[in-house]
Amino acid sequence: MALKYKRILLKFSGEALMGDGEFGLCAQTLRKVVKQVKDLRDLGVEVGIVVGGGNIFRGAQIQGSGIQRTTGDHMGMMATVINALALRDVIESMDIKAQVLSAMSIEGISTGFNANLVKKQLSNGEVVIFAAGTGSPFFTTDTAAALRGVEIDADIVLKATKVDGIYTADPKKDPSAERYTTLTYDEVIQKNLQVMDMTAFVLCRDHKMPIRVFDMFKDQAVIRIVQGEDEGTLVSS
Numbered sequence: 001m002a003l004k005y006k007r008i009l010l011k012f013s014g015e016a017l018m019g020d021g022e023f024g025l026c027a028q029t030l031r032k033v034v035k036q037v038k039d040l041r042d043l044g045v046e047v048g049i050v051v052g053g054g055n056i057f058r059g060a061q062i063q064g065s066g067i068q069r070t071t072g073d074h075m076g077m078m079a080t081v082i083n084a085l086a087l088r089d090v091i092e093s094m095d096i097k098a099q100v101l102s103a104m105s106i107e108g109i110s111t112g113f114n115a116n117l118v119k120k121q122l123s124n125g126e127v128v129i130f131a132a133g134t135g136s137p138f139f140t141t142d143t144a145a146a147l148r149g150v151e152i153d154a155d156i157v158l159k160a161t162k163v164d165g166i167y168t169a170d171p172k173k174d175p176s177a178e179r180y181t182t183l184t185y186d187e188v189i190q191k192n193l194q195v196m197d198m199t200a201f202v203l204c205r206d207h208k209m210p211i212r213v214f215d216m217f218k219d220q221a222v223i224r225i226v227q228g229e230d231e232g233t234l235v236s237s
């Protein structure tokens with residue numbers, strides 16, 4: 001089947017990597033997530049990944065301790081580096097070349113971001129993992145996903161979550177909640193729906209970068225998406 005999306009920016013939250021645990025990484029979950037990356041590569045899809053750090057640390061969680069917010073955010077960004085390194089090794093264990101590029105310089109562990117170079121690496125079939133978010137405090141890895149997606153000329157930002165799309169209400173609390181199959185950027189704003197944080201969302205909107213929110217644990221969901229099938233919710237103009 002032909003590919004609808006040749007180059008994607010895949011965003012995983014840190015929590016998505018911790019399985020049923022309450023903290024850190026789950027080996028089995030990591031392999032499950034990475035298997036999807038392998039399936040994408042086997043189809044010839046170019047994959048850039050932004051990973052969050054919420055399974056380890058979020059900058060805002062330590063307020064009131066004396067730790068400054070900017071320091072907390074630096075700690076949060078370092079948490080994303082830990083996840084990125086784990087992802088890289090698991091990806092490489094499946095015989096796919098992968099690299100970690102970090103927005104914070106960490107000599108000997110990762111290299112810096114260079115969009116031109118990344119595009120070449122992606123075309124060569126390498127998986128590129130973007131760590132440390134945007135490199136600046138007060139942002140999130142959703143914003144990093146939007147930013148890197150635009151920078152690497154991705155065809156779409158795929159936001160992998162535990163819920164299979166965007167709903168009229170929280171489906172866990174409201175059984176009558178319905179899933180949207182498509183939304184425009186304007187509808188998301190009018191209805192005040194939580195797709196990504198606003199900075200990330202506006203960046204996608206301004207650059208006409210489509211976003212698809214989907215369930216990362218639904219078998220073959222990401223494969224169906226790159227082949228142009230409906231899965232989760234698509235936000236576009």
Ligand code: UDP
Nearest residue numbers: 014052053054059073076133134139140141
């Ligand atoms: N962070 C940051 N700047 C960025 C991206 C992330 O300061 O550009 C910090 C922030 O403290 C955030 C933490 O890193 O709470 C982890 O990222 P995020 O909360 O986006 O992870 P996720 O929820 O996706 O696991």
